[in-house]
Amino acid sequence: MNNIFVYCEIEDREIADVSLELLTKGKSLAKQLACKLEVIVLGSDLNGIENKLYKYGADVVHVGDDKRLSPYLTLPHSKVIVDLFTKEKPQVGLFGATSIGRDLAPRIASAMKCGLTADCTSLEIGEHYEKKTDTKYENLLYQIRPAFGGNIVATIINPETRPQLATVREGVMKMEVFDEAHKGELKKINVDELFDDADFVVKVIERHIENKKVNIKGAGIIVAGGYGVGSKENFKLLYDLAEVLGAEVGASRAAVDAGFAEHERQIGQTGVTVRPKLYIACGISGQIQHRAGMTESSMVISINTDEKAPINQIADYVITGDIAVTIPKMIKYYKKNSK
Amino acid sequence: MKALKIIVLAKQVPDTRNVGKDAMKADGTVNRAALAAIFNPEDLNALELALQLKDQVKGSSLTILTMGPGRAAEVIREGLYRGADHGILLTDRKFAGSDTLATSYALAQTIDKMKPYDVVFAGRQAIDGDTAQVGPQVAExxxxxxxxxxxxxxxxxxNEILIKRRLDRGVxxxxSSFPVLITVHSSAPDCRPRNAKLLMKYKHAKTVTEIQDMSEDYLDIFQNRSYLKIEEWSVNDIVVDEEALGLGGSPTKVKKIENVVFKAKESKKLTPLDEDIDMLMKELIENHTIG
Structure with missing residues (x-):
């Protein structure tokens, strides 16, 4: 009872990376709280899935295996989870901040009248003293996220309500096998007894899962542009440099909002989190929401006309100047001097 | 097919793209008074899809609902200029400090009072919180x-609507049958501009509170043109458990707010001159960062 629960997301018959990342984080939180780590996985043809989850630290795996649970639909998934949470009374429930997790978690929080924090970048255990009621709370989940357009970082707590729910962005937490030999317990959920027709009023008619053509998450070098690039045309410079270096092109939210680059290239809090060995930031001012998605880059080069751009403070190299001047010189030198 | 009753949830938000130092109050909540207030961008996308639905199904009506302080009536006027038929401003000090759960409760109780309805539209998320929680919570x-x-x-x-959804990977x-709640992504079409005729028609639309400051002449006009009245509802107009509202009804508390301070890192300053760029590229090639 009162364990940590992770919702395991299935995507193209595979466990989503973000779910394994949450297991790794959940395991370390569970150790701190001296409780178990439990996983709930819903879908169809899930035979044997528990074995993969055990080695990431799951002590208990709840499986709901039914054709009607795949593809994902809000109502049946939330119904099974709310039923399980009501019985098991978790202290913490974690979801990926994905299309699915952000659709599902609020529905559960509303049904259970408990607090939920979206898009956390960090989770910690801590205490809280409430002056008004002279109450001390221990072992609370600190849910840490950038807020308010990235101008502040807020630590959110839910002192009174359980479970404490949070969604976490993909790629923000590390994914590590806990122990290849770790074994847990499998618990099958009889979902059939929970469902009625009203749970299936929304039907999936068709679906194109487009694997991202651009793979900025896996790129070793990223050339990223911000609003300061100025136009979609100017972004071509970034593509030129990326092509020469074998890099991918990324963009800040401001650049995507301005239509300079496609949404799938967005890096940061509301986009993808990346950890390349080299990050070249072109005309990016560096709001925290952007930095949240690239701060673990091994090396950062910032090219910006504004010497005071916040991103310069985390850059290894700061080139104060125009990208239209700088990038062609970089390309020229590289072409001449690399094999 | 039968006409639809459509509700659009819209929020007036501080323009988080231009934030000053006085944006936060001591209790960690946002000092909205210090910031420019705008129509939340994705709520405009929601309004557009709602207007398209209204155009497609003859005789349908569209009501825009917003919760906020008195000045949020501006959001309703914007909606009227673009084709909404009615507006309701839900405003009360008792809503102050609401998190997403308390907000969705107040909105849900308001929508319940607006029955019957067929479709509720809302933006996916608001730029001041980026949580995307209020829509699903209202639906629940x-x-x-x-x-x-x-x-x-x-x-x-x-009794059926087909919707294309934009997911992380694909579409x-x-x-769904009606009634249904739909949240709208920024990839939906931009909202149509204000209609000049509607702008003339509704520019004097006001809430009861706003009318108090107006002259007698205006009151005469207002009496004769009922469409100028923007409904203003308070806690007393809906059925609610007051303990579930505002700061007290919000399970999430802000423990700590940190202004963003960057950890300064030793960085090498370069110019775009040839020798600097060449030196940098040489270094990157030599230490195998590139190439």
Whole structure:
């Protein structure tokens, strides 16, 4: 009872990376709280899935295996989870901040009248003293996220309500096998007894899962542009440099909002989190929401006309100047001097 | 097919793209008074899809609902200028400090009072919080199915709507019966501009509170043109458990707020001159960062 629960997301018959990342984080939180780590996985043809989850630290795996649970639909998934949470009374429930997790978690929080924090970048255990009621709370989940357009970082707590729910962005937490030999317990959920027709009023008619053509998450070098690039045309410079270096092109939210680059290239809090060995930031001012998605880059080069751009403070190299001047010189030198 | 009653949830938000130092109050909540207030961008996308649905299904009506302080009536006027038929401003000090759960409760109770309705539209998320929670939570409280991240209305038939959704990886077309709640993604079409005729018609639309400051002449006009009245509802107009509202009804508390301070790192300063760029590229090639 009162364990940590992770919702395991299935995507193209595979466990989503973000779910394994949450297991790794959940395991370390569970150790701190001296409780178990439990996983709930819903879908169809899930035979044997528990074995993969055990080695990431799951002590208990709840499986709901039914054709009607795949593809994902809000109502049946939330119904099974709310039923399980009501019985098991978790202290913490974690979801990926994905299309699915952000659709599902609020529905559960509303049904259970408990607090939920979206898009956390960090989770910690801590205490809280409430002056008004002279109450001390221990072992609370600190849910840490950038807020308010990235101008502040807020630590959110839910002192009174359980479970404490949070969604976490993909790629923000590390994914590590806990122990290849770790074994847990499998618990099958009889979902059939929970469902009625009203749970299936929304039907999936068709679906194109487009694997991202651009793979900025896996790129070793990223050339990223911000609003300061100025136009979609100017972004071509970034593509030129990326092509020469074998890099991918990324963009800040401001650049995507301005239509300079496609949404799938967005890096940061509301986009993808990346950890390349080299990050070249072109005309990016560096709001925290952007930095949240690239701060673990091994090396950062910032090219910006504004010497005071916040991103310069985390850059290894700061080139104060125009990208239209700088990038062609970089390309020229590289072409001449690399094999 | 029968006419639809459509509700659009819209929020007036501080323009978080231009934030000054006085933006936060000591208790960690946002000092909205210090910031320019705008129509939340994705709520405009929601309004556009709602207007398209209204255009497609003859005789349908569209009511825009917003919760906020008195000045949020501006959001309703914007909606009227673009084709909404009615507006309701839900405003009360008792809502102050609401998190998403308390907000969705107040909105759900308001929508319940607006019955019957067929479709509730809302933006996916608001730029001041980026949580994307209020839409699904309102749906849960009203026991409605939800379709999140809508990008396009594919088709509408009697008692069925087909919606294309924008997902992290790809798209999906789903169908639902009515009533349903739909949240709209920024990839949906931009909202149509203000209509000049509607702007003339509604520019003097006001809430009861706003009318108090107006002259006698204006009151005469107002009496004769009932469409100028923007409904203003308070806690007393809806059925609610007051303990579930505002700061007290919000399970999430802000423990700590940190202004963003960057950890300064030793960085090498360069110019775009040839020798600097060449030196940098040489270093990157030599230490195998590139190449």
């Amino acid at each position: 409280k009203l026991n409605l199915p939800q379709i999140t991240y809508a990008e396009e209305i594919v088709n509408v038939k009697s 999906e077309v789903v169908s």
